[in-house]
Amino acid sequence: MTKRRGGLLHGDWSGTWPVAETGAGVYLYDRDGRQFLDAVGGAHVVTIGHGVSEIANAMAEQARKLAYASSRTWVNEPQLELAELIRSRTPPGLVWVYFTSSGSEAAEMAMQLARQYHLERNEPERHRIIGRWHSYHGGTLGAVGMGGHAVHRSRLEPYLPRARHVASPQCAHCPFDLNHPSCEIKCATDLVDAIEHAGHETVAAFIAEPIGGTTSGALEPPTGYYESIRSICDEYGILFIADEVVTGFGRTGRDFAIQHWNAIPDLILCSKGLASGYAPLGAVVVHERVADTIRDGTGSVSLRMTYSGHPVSCAAGLAVQRHIADLHLVDRCASMGDYLKERLTEMGKASAFVSEVRGRGLLLAVELAAEPDRGVAFPRIERAQERVVAEAFRRGMLLMGGSGTASSPDGDHILISPPFILTEAEGDLLVELLQQSIAAALVEGH
Numbered sequence: 001m002t003k004r005r006g007g008l009l010h011g012d013w014s015g016t017w018p019v020a021e022t023g024a025g026v027y028l029y030d031r032d033g034r035q036f037l038d039a040v041g042g043a044h045v046v047t048i049g050h051g052v053s054e055i056a057n058a059m060a061e062q063a064r065k066l067a068y069a070s071s072r073t074w075v076n077e078p079q080l081e082l083a084e085l086i087r088s089r090t091p092p093g094l095v096w097v098y099f100t101s102s103g104s105e106a107a108e109m110a111m112q113l114a115r116q117y118h119l120e121r122n123e124p125e126r127h128r129i130i131g132r133w134h135s136y137h138g139g140t141l142g143a144v145g146m147g148g149h150a151v152h153r154s155r156l157e158p159y160l161p162r163a164r165h166v167a168s169p170q171c172a173h174c175p176f177d178l179n180h181p182s183c184e185i186k187c188a189t190d191l192v193d194a195i196e197h198a199g200h201e202t203v204a205a206f207i208a209e210p211i212g213g214t215t216s217g218a219l220e221p222p223t224g225y226y227e228s229i230r231s232i233c234d235e236y237g238i239l240f241i242a243d244e245v246v247t248g249f250g251r252t253g254r255d256f257a258i259q260h261w262n263a264i265p266d267l268i269l270c271s272k273g274l275a276s277g278y279a280p281l282g283a284v285v286v287h288e289r290v291a292d293t294i295r296d297g298t299g300s301v302s303l304r305m306t307y308s309g310h311p312v313s314c315a316a317g318l319a320v321q322r323h324i325a326d327l328h329l330v331d332r333c334a335s336m337g338d339y340l341k342e343r344l345t346e347m348g349k350a351s352a353f354v355s356e357v358r359g360r361g362l363l364l365a366v367e368l369a370a371e372p373d374r375g376v377a378f379p380r381i382e383r384a385q386e387r388v389v390a391e392a393f394r395r396g397m398l399l400m401g402g403s404g405t406a407s408s409p410d411g412d413h414i415l416i417s418p419p420f421i422l423t424e425a426e427g428d429l430l431v432e433l434l435q436q437s438i439a440a441a442l443v444e445g446h
């Protein structure tokens with residue numbers, strides 16, 4: 001353990017950084033040889049597991065052959081092959097791929113592409129992005145501006161672009177106090193009010209995580225939500241950006257989470273699962289209607305990043321995606337997700353502090369509550385999720401937590417997003433450690 005200056009890593013925890021030394025399968029090991037079950041795949045990143053030698057070999061081979069050629073002048077083989085592979089897995093019509101090194105960069109590039117699309121169409125006043133409260137799209141200024149994370153926003157407010165936000169779909173804590181289906185999906189139609197309020201001629205795009213990630217905790221919208229969002233965007237000539245940085249490349253049991261619904265985005269952001277953490281890599285995938293408009297207009301995009309299409313990162317992404325296809329890991333993610341969700345649900349019913357288990361595939365969340373039957377959340381000041389995460393760490397398991405609902409800073413959830421190779425026995429261990437951690441953190445601490 002290395003002493004850490006300043007704040008704590010995960011809330012109430014010991015104030016030291018563990019030093020990660022090796023990874024194998026679903027486990028990480030620190031330099032004292034202590035084993036940790038990686039129940040969140042790093043940060044919803046690792047899909048194929050740690051320490052897969054064939055990926056390391058593909059990267060080393062590429063580095064020996066060609067480590068870098070400027071993206072201003074060149075493309076390279078793994079970049080072309082990976083772009084083709086991405087095209088074959090994204091929904092129909094998404095044809096053009098621009099590589100980045102991270103999810104935040106993909107979010108920035110998507111904003112610029114949305115802006116350029118409207119400029120090419122001679123609608124220069126369209127500049128606003130509408131996002132959702134309780135969302136996360138990255139740590140760079142533009143991405144924080146689109147995001148609806150109140151704490152991040154409050155720190156940076158003076159620098160942020162003037163985005164607008166609508167409520168996240170959150171049936172268990174409906175921000176409109178309605179019930180589905182009699183609500184007529186008010187959380188989607190509320191976008192119309194936001195567009196009208198902003199001035200519809202000024203709105204460029206709407207961005208959403210198809211299934212929420214860390215901040216909202218594997219939140220799924222009600223049936224019909226994305227179909228309604230798609231038709232509102234069409235009606236107002238607004239682009240729909242799906243942030244699949246967490247969900248892309250299989251995590252929810254489909255290649256892309258939006259494929260659970262009948263709505264095709266104009267731009268898709270992806271990153272984490274693309275190279276499963278073996279290299280920094282992200283991408284924006286662009287629908288032909290946007291790409292064609294730009295091609296038929298000025299004909300060039302002014303996106304310039306030194307490491308776009310980096311040969312070694314693309315070689316890692318290609319090797320990871322081939323490995324996923326060879327071992328049918330997306331199907332495995334779907335079936336292991338069903339198994340784990342069932343086991344977590346059983347655990348939740350037996351626990352005094354679990355109000356809901358939700359999510360799809362291996363993007364699951366366990367919602368904690370002080371009094372689940374009466375819908376009473378833990379007050380934020382009790383730092384319930386941080387305490388559970390800390391107890392799990394003591395027991396040799398890595399978790400992530402989030403807090404707050406659409407209407408309150410109170411409320412806690414624990415994210416479960418292990419690598420797709422998790423076995424049932426490892427899943428059982430995960431559930432047992434989580435149950436112990438919740439009991440230790442909340443029974444004793446409450």
Ligand code: PMP
Pocket residue numbers: 102103104105107136137138139209213214243244245246271
């Ligand atoms: N979008 C979502 C949904 C994310 O969860 C994240 C990262 N947690 C990002 C974008 C930003 O990705 P990165 O940290 O790679 O910049």
